Structures are given as structure tokens and as C-alpha cells.
Amino acid sequence: MAYLNGRFLPLEDVRISPLDRGFLFADGIYEVAAVIDGKLVDSASHLARLERSTAAIGIVLPLSLADIEAAQTELVARNGLSEGLVYLQITRGADATRDFIPAPDLQPTLFMFMQDKPLIDLPAVAAGIAVATMPDLRWARRDIKSVGLLAQAMAKQAAKEAGAQEAWMIEDGFVTEGASSTAFIVTDEGIVTRPYSQSVLAGCTGAALTALAQESGIAVIRRPFTVDEALAAKEAFITSASTLCLSVVRIDEQRVGDGAPGPVAMRLRALYIDFARATGV
Structure with missing residues (x-):
């Protein structure tokens, strides 16, 4: 229906x-x-x-x-x-x-x-996903959740052809966000993600997850980060309504961390699922 x-x-x-x-x-x-x-x-x-x-x-x-x-x-x-x-x-x-x-x-x-669609028991939870980077060709008002998704669809197709499950958009040397997700890395500072602006969509799942992270004592730093920073990070992950929270273990065929889902992303995923079950309507 x-x-x-x-x-x-x-x-x-x-x-x-x-x-x-x-x-x-x-x-x-x-x-x-x-x-x-x-x-x-x-x-x-x-x-x-x-x-x-x-x-x-x-x-x-x-x-x-x-x-x-x-x-x-x-x-x-x-x-x-x-x-x-x-x-x-x-x-x-x-x-x-x-x-x-x-x-x-x-x-x-x-x-x-x-x-x-299954959201909780996904093979990608244990295996992690790969992302492919590409230029961000989208319009300037990415904070508006427009149905105009041609650039994202093209990026997703290019990522698939590169053997990846998601695309990370790059603008002025920095990661903006995924084609259909919010991008995060884990460093000694805490979890790092792009600040809200017209350049990115304010992800609902990402917002809830960062609030849960802060409540559990994990620092959240809002600043741009580069692909090199992501490759040098302890972990990387994405959030969205359709993936919840998934670890990124490869970026452009290069391994992130030890190449396996990390403890911070796994903990945040568990916290988010508990939050979802406790607050659903």
C-alpha cells in the first residue's frame, strides 16, 4: 500500500x-x-x-x-x-x-x-564497507533535501563500478559527505564530522548519533577533514536512515585502520539501535 x-x-x-x-x-x-x-x-x-x-x-x-x-x-x-x-x-x-x-x-x-529492508542484521556490519572518492558536482544548497539527485546517482554508479558501496564527495580538498550518508572519522580528538552549513545535508541519524556519542563521553568535533586524514584515522564510518551506522574499512582501495570495523563505530551503532527501539513511534 x-x-x-x-x-x-x-x-x-x-x-x-x-x-x-x-x-x-x-x-x-x-x-x-x-x-x-x-x-x-x-x-x-x-x-x-x-x-x-x-x-x-x-x-x-x-x-x-x-x-x-x-x-x-x-x-x-x-x-x-x-x-x-x-x-x-x-x-x-x-x-x-x-x-x-x-x-x-x-x-x-x-x-x-x-x-x-533489513536494517539491523546486515553483512556489512561485520565486514564494513568501501567508499570511492570523487569530485562533488552537486548544487550549492545541499542543506535542502531536494529530489534532484542526478549527481548522487552518478556518484553511486561510479562507486559501484569501483567496487565500493558508497561515494564520498570531495570539494576544495575536503570530504563534504557521502552520496546518501554523513561521513565521520575517529581520531585522538574524538569523532570528526563536517559542520552544518549549506554545503551538507544535516543528517538526522548523524545528529542523533553524535548526541548519543556525547552522552557516552565521546567528543564530537565539527570540522572538515581530508581523505588523507581519513586514511590516517583510527576508524571511519557513515550514518544514514538506511544504514544506521556502518564502518568504512577501505577508501579508494586503501585500508582504514586495521581494515576491520572499529570499536567506536560498533559501539555507536549499538547505542543508536537502542535509542531507535526506545523512542520509536
Whole structure:
């Protein structure tokens, strides 16, 4: 089952106009929230980011955040989803014709669907993942969670062809973030990650995980880092709703640390899973 503009219906029956501005202009915002034990994880954080992103591009939410969350939880229940992802997309709506300037009376298109996917028991938890680095070719407002993901899709494909599971974007010599994740390294200082700005997306999973790290006595340093720093680090890892927290054991075919998932990332992953189970809605 999926959700479209107030209706629950089979995914194969969803119909969205080809004149929808999300399709024609990537004029829309999306969110992906994890579901663990049949409950939404970190829902308030994801909804707050949805509200920030839609406000940044001038889309008025058609429902309150509470009503959006209620629709998401209803969708989880109707699908009997125990573990996986909820995808939400809101576009400016469908115009009568294609024009760069939207009509003033458009009604937004709100679409949601489920993805049944294992999040906790993954082979990559024990093995770690590899990342490939490449130039960051994205637009300047990466803090807006836009549906315009061509550069990320190209980076993911290039990473796959390089034998890696994720791409790390490089700008001015520094790692910005992953194609669909937040990038971290572990040094003698603590865990290091990029500061929030328009250059990166404020990751919900990363924010929760850094708060958990600080609560458990692990220092969090927000500053840019280079690939060379990452290769010299004790550990590296990524966070996202779909991966939670996974160790990076290779960068461009070079080993990080001893080439195995490290204790800090493994501890933070366990803390995050406990947090997810304790606070899910």
C-alpha cells in the first residue's frame, strides 16, 4: 500500500501527472525514515527537516506535521512493516503546462510508500564497507533535501563500478559527505564530522548519533577533514536512515585502520539501535 494526497491505495494504482513539477523540474523535497520493530525512528527530526526544506523552496505543506506522521504510521500498519524504510516525497504539484514559473494556485503532491529492508542484521556490519572518492558536482544548497539527485546517482554508479558501496564527495580538498550518508572519522580528538552549513545535508541519524556519542563521553568535533586524514584515522564510518551506522574499512582501495570495523563505530551503532527501539513511534 502507498499514500497519495490523502488516500491509501495499492502502489501499482498510484497515478501522478506527467506535468507534476517534481517530474519535470525536480521541484520537490523528500525524506526517508527508518522503521524498526514496526515503529518510525527519529520521526520528529525527519519531519522538522522536511518542514525546513519545503519552507526553503516555498512549498506549503498540505498537512500538519502531526497529520503527516499519522499517515506514515498508518501506512506502516497497513503494510505490516516491521523493519525497513518510509519514503515521503512532496512536490509543488502539477501545472496545466510546463513553465519555469509555477501557477500560483498549485496544490502540492504528497506521496509515500514503504520499502521492506533489513536494517539491523546486515553483512556489512561485520565486514564494513568501501567508499570511492570523487569530485562533488552537486548544487550549492545541499542543506535542502531536494529530489534532484542526478549527481548522487552518478556518484553511486561510479562507486559501484569501483567496487565500493558508497561515494564520498570531495570539494576544495575536503570530504563534504557521502552520496546518501554523513561521513565521520575517529581520531585522538574524538569523532570528526563536517559542520552544518549549506554545503551538507544535516543528517538526522548523524545528529542523533553524535548526541548519543556525547552522552557516552565521546567528543564530537565539527570540522572538515581530508581523505588523507581519513586514511590516517583510527576508524571511519557513515550514518544514514538506511544504514544506521556502518564502518568504512577501505577508501579508494586503501585500508582504514586495521581494515576491520572499529570499536567506536560498533559501539555507536549499538547505542543508536537502542535509542531507535526506545523512542520509536
